[in-house]
Amino acid sequence: MVRSLDKVLLREIFRMKGQAIAIALIIACGISSFVTILIAYRGLKGTRDAYYRENRMADVFAPVKKAPRSIARDLRQIEGVRQVRPRIIFDVTIDLPQISEPCFGRVSSLPDRREKVINDVHLVSGRYFTDDGNREVIIGDRFAVEHGLSPGDSVEVIMNNRKEALRIVGTALSPEFVYMIRGAGDILPDPVHFTVLWMSTSFAESVFDFEDSANEFVAVLDPEARVRDVLDNFDRILDRFGGFVAYGRKDQLSHRFLSDEIEGLKGSATVTPAIFLGVAAFVLHMLLGRLVRTQRTRIAVFRAFGYTTRAISMHYLKLAMLMGLVGAIIGSVVGLWFARHMLEMYTEFYQFPILRFSVDPLVVATGVLVSLLFAALGAVAAARKAARLRPAEGLRPEAPGVFRRTAVERWRWLWTRLGFVWRMVFRNIVRTRRRAALTIGGVALSTSIIFLSLFSGDSMDELLDYEARYVDHHDLKVTFNSERGLPALYEICALPGVRSAEPELVLGVKLVNGYRAKRIGIFGLDQEGVLRGLLDKDRGPIEKPVSGLLLTRKLAELLHLARGDEVEVHVLEGRRQVFTATVEGTVDEYLGASAYASIKTLSRWVGEETALNSVRLLANPERRNELATELKNLPAVEGVSIREQASKVFRETLAASMAIMYTVLMLFAGVIAFGVIYNSTRIALAERERTFASMRVLGFTRKEVGAVLTNENYLLTIIGLVPGIGLGILFCFWLSTVYDTDLFRFPMVIRVESILISIVVVLFFTLVANLAIRRRIRRLDLVEALKSRE
Amino acid sequence: MADPLFTVRDVSRIYTMGEVEVHALRHVDLIVQRGECLVILGPSGSGKSTLLHLLGGMDEPTSGSVRFRDQELAGATGDELTEFRRKHVGFVFQFYNLVPSLTAIENVEMATEIAPHPRDALEMIGLVGLGERGDHFPSQLSGGEQQRVAIARAVAKDPDVLLCDEPTGALDYHTGKTVLSVLETVNREIGTTLILITHNAAIAGIGDRVIRMRSGRIVEMTENTHPLSPEEIEW
Structure with a gap:
């Protein structure tokens, strides 16, 4: 049956x-x-x-200035700690002859002999260090691939003010650097310009004058350990060694x-x-x-x-x-x-x-x-x-379909000018309200998906544009490996191609407001400086701070601080003093969560007249490469970033990953728009086959008959576009709220071009659905449709 | 006097339904004169509808020739047939087939929009006696009223020929007679050629000529020297 x-x-x-x-x-x-x-x-x-x-x-990372390795034993006594490893971490410059700009490495020490350690490397090629691990290095696999380096080759590295040629013995990956990123403020990995350099402990000790010492302790905890307590205990023990405040894996x-x-x-x-x-x-x-x-x-x-x-x-x-x-x-x-x-x-x-x-x-x-x-x-x-x-x-x-007059008919002037096709369209939409609503909904959804996919690109563009136009006005930024005085600035000014330079002091601090605390970097800016812009939420320029602090909006939110409030500043360097500062206002930025102060204030906090650890500079475009080469040979230089190049890498990486997303989202949007329109039109066609066949018999052309359906689709599409764009904007707001983290925020930007593109794309999908429907109308069997009712 | 509107010569129409061939028309010859009222009579399956569809340019013969004046319809393209229907043919269906979303007057206007020399829609609605009900939707009209609107719609284009497929088939006796009167008026007063197919022998009385069909052939042709008016016929 x-x-x-x-x-x-x-x-x-x-x-x-x-x-x-x-x-x-x-x-x-x-x-x-x-x-x-x-x-x-x-x-x-x-x-x-x-x-x-x-x-x-x-599970725990505890950086210090310098501490004896033996402290690891004390740390291991802390409740919940299973294993501790002392290691040496230093940022260095790598000089690759094939490219003019410098590359940066983070030296990380590993035991001389291979053993199962915390944060172990995964060797991809080559081998571990030999018994005499001197001048041997294992480099990041991706970096090696990007630059055509392999075991047996050598690289020149500027470490501790000396340039040394190191022999690559292997290439590796590390769980600490799944996302190969240098520091907070960066969003995308840059495997071309940044890598980890693993060295044997004894070699690192000798290079950095760190005999039996370490500047970071990493630990693995028992699964049931209370991370907060462990971190407090680490801080307590490491405080006297210049501890920078330990942090957990989640940070x-x-x-x-x-x-x-x-x-x-x-x-x-x-x-x-x-x-x-x-x-x-x-x-x-x-x-x-x-x-x-x-x-x-x-x-x-x-x-x-x-x-x-x-x-x-x-x-x-x-x-x-x-x-x-x-x-x-x-x-x-x-x-x-x-x-x-x-x-x-x-x-x-x-x-x-x-x-x-x-x-x-x-x-x-x-x-x-x-x-x-x-x-x-x-x-x-x-x-x-x-x-x-x-x-x-x-x-x-x-029973036959019951039609009524529609609201449009109240405007007699308009109605009498509409042909019968449009009259049929309007009356039918009103009669089949639910189906029309579905079509409108489908169109709206499709439009919003397309708009959302365009938004992510617009937003990134806006972010880069904002950074370039309002925030970073420099061509190059040079970072020193330690605090310097004014002479360092003069030295940079004297280099070829430098047009102007401004000092900056970045200080690691912990801001504390009651029970709320956040580890951040404070940027000490030159009062007269112009290479670093600070803006309010309306993009109006903000005066550089005088004696107090400016906080990014996100940071102010996190710490529940507002203009006029006082905040405790725990300096994590030097004499590690605690100061109280007044919040002078907030600035609006899309990257990171940081604070700004005058370079004078920060210098005072570290007990200096004027201290600086980075310089922003403008350079002659034609001498920029020459300058970069000079800079990478300065031993005190820890990093050089070329703004143009950084944003180019950023754009390229992003464009590649977004191309796939665009395609997939467009495809999805197309399936929804086409699927909904095609289906509801086919239903309409099936219901009104007889009417259309009669019209054909009366001498209406296929196009005229088809217009009854296709015009309805165009009208519904146009109606759907409006809520679609609205919905899309809502989605974008939602996205920018979801991604409002202290690392990164999506600028909310609505571009007319994107709205127009969304509209054109959706109309195209409607056109495709209409063409498919046309095919059905062409096949309408006149004789068959007239014979009898089913 | 001889002014043929349609000349049908040796027309056959074979349908293939699955693996079966159906001979709907077998070697039919027919001449339709301008202005006459021709009734085609026959039981279902006799081929009368097929003949009507061929004359109306909705179907094509398998062999033979169908000429409308000088125009050969056999072998014409779809677009040419549409053009032919648009300019020359008015069609009245058994089930009226009005557009349900348009009012009576709008249904008539719809036809006038595509005709080169249309008649006045209001006048046509008046002609079929529905001057008062032009603003009603089909669902608000009785069957007879709907059929009268359909006739007004067909006539409004000022066609050369009005093809009626069992126009009273779905109507009761009295309503059927009213509809036939309207058709008669159109034929006699406007002079539109009328071709009407029916299986109801009584209706044959109103035709100037009657042809009887059976199994795809014309088996008899009679001329009425005194056609009856619809009021006079009974069934």
């Missing part, structure tokens, strides 16, 4: 294959995003956890970026698919509602034959679930493929020994189940309606 109904089922699916495919594709978008995100999430998280476990990623930069990404994935794993599946359920609801209406007679016949209501409802449920299943299969395959590519894309940003891609049957099974559930949800109303139909009732033809 069920078998013949199943045959009907397959034929029906085949007959409306266009619509079924459109629905299946919307479902596929939902499931593919679900599978992609979840597999990527599990892949990334699983890989990270395994990598951390395998290489013993530290480790690479870990933070990686974890933010993983958490972000987890968050979007439910929202994105739910939107698509919701739309699919709605379209199914419409489609099956129409099907039950037109199949009343057939349902009645089946009922008259004695089919149970259950069998009839199951028939429609199965129809929907079959589409759900097809969608889920397509979605899973595409999703797995996407996930693979997404993980590959991640290797661009995150450096793992291997990024584990595994087909997780549980994820796929969940995806299939969820899509079946949503499909069934879309079919419930139709199934119930079919089950409730009484046989006798179904055999009578359904």
